[in-house]
């Protein structure tokens with residue numbers, strides 16, 4: 369596969385689609401004989417793929433059966449869910465436990481993995497060692513919205529390959545620069561984007577949008593540029609994509625890409641758009657370096673309060689959240705342990721969306 373190539377397969381049946389895509393990509397020619405292969409899906413939360421949050425297990429099953437048929441037997445699945453969620457629970461709920469048992473494939477919870485230090489993009493990073501132990505890494509992100517970075521796809525999916533303490537530190541560093549640096553430290557050999565029904569409102573799912581395609585390539589920056597374009601964003605407006613490009617991870621300009629559609633007649637739909645609900649709801653929030661799980665739960669809670677007609681009572685910029693509030697104090701409401709100096713505040717690291725909703729309902733500003 370040439371680095372500027374983007375392969376696209378359309379449809380609704382993930383098993384058929386992945387078989388067609390892998391045959392077009394000629395996956396077996398990309399891996400050295402007998403090489404070990406790591407599959408890195410997005411299992412950020414324990415929710416089934418049809419919620420729009422996680423990678424469809426049928427895609428991973430199709431990759432495993434393809435590889436086994438071509439004689440590749442050393443296959444592992446690796447992931448670390450977001451802060452506050454249990455990867456093993458996500459493996460079970462998302463259908464990966466079943467896959468592991470059926471095909472005798474090892475599941476690796478990266479939250480419990482040993483870590484190594486790497487220098488990348490001007491930063492010192494702590495990454496999970498398993499990612500570096502495989503000969504060939506296949507990144508399997510979901511194309512979906514993110515409440516802090518707008519888009520999450522190929523580059524940001526690699527954040528599952530660092531321990532929780534490093535995830536927190538990434539947020540304290542503003543997220544974009546460390547995500548780009550991480551992609552320079554862990555560049556997958558192949559990325560296959562699950563764009564079947566990603567959630568274009570919230571990262572944690574619940575609002576899936578049928579997009580009916582799988583997208584593959586070896587340049588994760590180019591894939592993110594294409595993913596951004598597909599949902600109406602400019603890649604240059606998403607800082608981590610631009611920074612990764614400047615670090616030499618890949619190309620950002622789609623003009624140089626070669627698009628190969630394996631079944632163009634099956635293409636349905638276009639003009640997918642982010643809902644930008646997060647952006648509107650975030651007007652109530654004064655956020656400083658919050659973790660995705662914490663901030664995502666807050667945005668979700670605000671969404672539910674709005675549905676109940678309870679949002680208007682919350683003044684703009686009144687809710688405090690994030691690591692930037694540690695050691696400070698004043699008038700709340702604050703969300704999460706980092707805001708314990710504020711009154712009132714909600715305990716938790718992170719608190720759940722349900723807890724946040726109940727808390728905000730109960731505080732005086734409502």
Ligand code: SF4
Pocket residue numbers: 451536657658659661662689690691703704705706707716717718719
């Ligand atoms: S309280 Fe929230 S922002 Fe603070 S460390 Fe925990 S998850 Fe992150």
